[in-house]
Amino acid sequence: xxxxxxxxxxNRSDGRAPPHPDPYRxxxxxxxxxxxxxxxxxxxxxxxxxxxxxxxxxxxxxxITFATLFAAFATLRxxxxxxxxxxxxxxxxxxxxxxxxLLLSSFTCGLATxxxxxxxxxxxxxxMLATAVLGAAFLALEAREFLGLVARxxxxxxxxxxxxFFTLVGCHGLHVTVGLLWLLTMMAQVAAKDFRDDIVRRTxxxxxxxxxxxxxxxGVFTVAYLMGAGA
Numbered sequence: 066x067x068x069x070x071x072x073x074x075x076n077r078s079d080g081r082a083p084p085h086p087d088p089y090r091x092x093x094x095x096x097x098x099x100x101x102x103x104x105x106x107x108x109x110x111x112x113x114x115x116x117x118x119x120x121x122x123x124x125x126x127x128x129i130t131f132a133t134l135f136a137a138f139a140t141l142r143x144x145x146x147x148x149x150x151x152x153x154x155x156x157x158x159x160x161x162x163x164x165x166x167l168l169l170s171s172f173t174c175g176l177a178t179x180x181x182x183x184x185x186x187x188x189x190x191x192x193m194l195a196t197a198v199l200g201a202a203f204l205a206l207e208a209r210e211f212l213g214l215v216a217r218x219x220x221x222x223x224x225x226x227x228x229x230f231f232t233l234v235g236c237h238g239l240h241v242t243v244g245l246l247w248l249l250t251m252m253a254q255v256a257a258k259d260f261r262d263d264i265v266r267r268t269x270x271x272x273x274x275x276x277x278x279x280x281x282x283x284g285v286f287t288v289a290y291l292m293g294a295g296a
Contacts, residue, residue, distance in 0.1 A: 120270045122279050127240075131281055134233045135288050142292060144225035151226070154214055155290055163206045164286060167241075170199035171279040178272050184260050193252050196275070202243045207238050230289055237285050240278055247271050 092222060144149065177192035211231070214220065220232035251268045 074115075120238055120273060124273065127277070128281070130237070131233075131284070134229075134236060136283065138229040138233050138288055139292070141225040141229040146224040146226075147226040148227065149217075149219045151230075151290065151292070154219060154227075154230070156210060158208055159206055160286060162292055163203050165284065166199045166203040166206070167279055167282050170196045170203070173199065174272055174275045178269070181255075181260060181265060181268060186255060186259065189255060190252060193248060197245060197248050197252075200241055200248070204238060204241055204245070207234065211235070233289050234285060237278070237281060244271070244275050244278060247274070 173192050173195040177189050177196060180186075180189035180192055211234075214227075219227055221228045248271060251264070251271055254264050255268070
């Protein structure tokens with residue numbers, strides 16, 4: 066019996082047993098398996114796909130973080146403890162300017178992405194610089210608003226409502242600060258190394274992060290300012 070099986074088995078010069086076939090094509094590609102990785106001949110997913118998928122997971126986790134802050138603010142928006150309410154702290158002029166700066170920065174961010182795709186370094190840097198200026202203006206307006214509230218005795222320790230307000234709006238401002246630092250880093254890397262593949266991947270992730278901040282800000286001013294003023 067063993068001699069019959071051996072007669073039909075394919076011969077190998079090294080004397081080892083032949084590899085097991087993959088009749089169901091479970092590995093990537095149509096070739097054999099790579100014993101070192103456990104994948105088919107196609108190998109693991111390309112790095113841009115892995116990086117993009119991982120960054121989307123980060124964005125979704127960040128959205129969940131802001132969702133918890135929204136829920137906390139909605140619960141505490143009427144807990145003013147006799148202090149100022151949302152209607153008292155709402156500055157419509159500053160709010161309009163902040164919103165215009167951040168949403169316009171999303172537009173210039175899109176222009177930078179277009180310039181990156183066509184490998185135009187000059188217009189990429191101009192669009193990124195415009196985005197940085199608008200983002201810095203947004204932070205300056207927000208900082209002035211916070212300092213004004215503290216000077217009027219409406220700091221985060223005044224009431225549960227103000228604690229939730231400063232936490233929600235301040236968390237978004239912290240994200241914008243990180244985005245600005247990341248933006249300046251990408252500008253420096255493009256200036257020094259041009260549009261290398263790894264730099265393009267990082268800039269694409271930053272662009273996704275910046276657009277997400279614009280979307281989250283729409284929720285912030287709707288919940289923290291408009292709902293707070295209604296309360």
